[in-house]
Amino acid sequence: xxxxxxxxxxxxxxxxxxxxxxxxxxxxxxxxxxxxxxxxxxxxxxxxxxxxxxxxxxxxxxxxxxxxxxxxxxxxxxxxxxxxxxxxxxxxxxxxxxxxxxxxxxxxxxxxxxxxxxxxxxxxxxxxxxxxxxxxxxxxxxxxxxxxxxxxxxxxxxxxxxxxxxxxxxxxxxxxxxxxxxxxxxxxxxxxxxxxxxxxxxxxxxxxxxxxxxxxxxxxxxxxxxxxxxxxxxxxxxxxxxxxxxxxxxxxxxxxxxxxxxxxxxxxxxxxxxxxxxxxxxxxxxxxxxxxxxxxxxxxxxxxxxxxxxxxxxxxxxxxxxxxxxxxxxxxxxxxxxxxxxxxxxxxxxxxxxxxxxxxxxxxxxxxxxxxxxxxxxxxxxxxxxxxxxxxxxxxxxxxxxxxxxxxxxxxxxxxxxxxxxxxxxx
Numbered sequence: 001x002x003x004x005x006x007x008x009x010x011x012x013x014x015x016x017x018x019x020x021x022x023x024x025x026x027x028x029x030x031x032x033x034x035x036x037x038x039x040x041x042x043x044x045x046x047x048x049x050x051x052x053x054x055x056x057x058x059x060x061x062x063x064x065x066x067x068x069x070x071x072x073x074x075x076x077x078x079x080x081x082x083x084x085x086x087x088x089x090x091x092x093x094x095x096x097x098x099x100x101x102x103x104x105x106x107x108x109x110x111x112x113x114x115x116x117x118x119x120x121x122x123x124x125x126x127x128x129x130x131x132x133x134x135x136x137x138x139x140x141x142x143x144x145x146x147x148x149x150x151x152x153x154x155x156x157x158x159x160x161x162x163x164x165x166x167x168x169x170x171x172x173x174x175x176x177x178x179x180x181x182x183x184x185x186x187x188x189x190x191x192x193x194x195x196x197x198x199x200x201x202x203x204x205x206x207x208x209x210x211x212x213x214x215x216x217x218x219x220x221x222x223x224x225x226x227x228x229x230x231x232x233x234x235x236x237x238x239x240x241x242x243x244x245x246x247x248x249x250x251x252x253x254x255x256x257x258x259x260x261x262x263x264x265x266x267x268x269x270x271x272x273x274x275x276x277x278x279x280x281x282x283x284x285x286x287x288x289x290x291x292x293x294x295x296x297x298x299x300x301x302x303x304x305x306x307x308x309x310x311x312x313x314x315x316x317x318x319x320x321x322x323x324x325x326x327x328x329x330x331x332x333x334x335x336x337x338x339x340x341x342x343x344x345x346x347x348x349x350x351x352x353x354x355x356x357x358x359x360x361x362x363x364x365x366x367x368x369x370x371x372x373x374x375x376x377x378x379x380x381x382x383x384x385x386x387x388x389x390x391x392x393x394x395x396x397x398x399x400x401x402x403x404x405x406x407x408x409x410x411x412x413x414x415x416x417x418x419x420x421x422x423x424x425x426x427x
Contacts, residue, residue: 035336040336041336043223044226044228044340044341044343045226046228046229046340047228047344048344048370049343050229050231050233053209055199056199057108062089062112066086066089069082085116088112089106092112113191117184195305196274199274201236208237210234211237212423214234217238217266224265228270228271228347228350230272230305232274234265245267247267247268248266249273249296252294253295260327270308270321271321273306276297294320336364337365337367338357338366341369341418341421345391358395366412369418369421369422370414370415372415373388374389376392396410396411
């Protein structure tokens with residue numbers, strides 16, 4: 001006798017499976033809602049959280065910067081600036097390719113700016129005496145500003161027609177500055193200023209998928225959102241919904257610690273914001289010069305965005321960044337669940353904070369929303385052994401034959417975009 005189920009039987013089984021799956025999903029969402037109500041959840045947003053609203057990812061910002069500079073013909077940003085940026089991108093691609101990366105992948109803008117900053121300070125780095133030979137292209141892109149027409153001017157001086165001292169001073173200063181950092185400083189400043197237009201939000205309606213997350217700020221205990229992004233998507237969405245949104249920056253500007261008002265949405269912008277501006281601080285009687293002064297205004301003339309824009313300065317001492325990061329660590333320690341949206345786990349200081357937190361209590365859990373999060377398999381190259389691989393290996397439940405039951409579930413990976421994944425949480 002055949003045991004193959006009839007079509008109607010297969011339909012019944014399929015319907016039962018669907019109902020069971022939906023029931024499990026509803027139970028899961030209900031448990032999450034309970035955690036949200038008791039403020040035991042911390043949200044961490046990366047670039048992927050803003051990408052669904054139309055903002056570019058880090059690699060796309062590099063591509064846009066290259067395309068724009070290729071069209072720029074002003075004296076200040078001519079061939080030298082473009083050549084410098086292309087040199088940095090090419091060197092980083094080669095470095096990544098030598099370690100198993102794809103030659104078609106542009107480096108993300110964080111790496112580019114970090115490299116540009118290093119090149120601008122290469123003569124000041126402690127490692128410089130140990131580098132046998134810097135790539136000659138570093139100096140070729142930074143031509144020496146040797147006095148133009150030096151030979152003619154020198155002839156005049158010899159003939160008694162000028163100041164020998166002044167001419168020699170100019171020549172010495174120029175030669176000492178050969179391979180100077182001018183072009184690298186200009187490139188970095190250009191990329192940082194350029195960031196504002198890259199992450200500008202023309203229509204907040206495109207970010208409506210963040211509304212349920214922002215709306216948690218209206219609940220009894222409010223919500224804490226930590227973001228690595230520079231854009232204003234959360235602030236504008238909160239304004240649209242009438243939800244109080246406090247970044248803590250006003251108290252720091254007033255000369256106090258970074259403080260947050262009770263209740264509402266607390267937004268911790270670890271890497272700064274295009275809505276904040278740095279400008280050079282003039283010394284005043286009775287005050288120590290701070291070097292940079294910060295205001296919560298994006299339209300200060302002669303200013304630049306107050307952002308940590310480059311992997312080397314993510315923990316820079318200037319500005320409020322260390323205090324904000326300390327608050328992130330404190331609030332994470334009080335949380336039982338971390339929901340990570342669109343973060344690629346490439347910032348070491350953030351990863352180490354998560355590592356310490358997850359190891360501190362076996363009941364702590366992580367939900368990751370990322371369509372590109374790697375599957376739990378053991379890779380063959382060093383690129384595969386990043387922090388995401390560690391999370392897979394340590395936190396996914398597994399059991400080998402003859403071993404005790406697996407550790408409790410501690411990692412849930414939702415391989416969907418931010419828009420789809422946040423909807424699945426049932427906020």
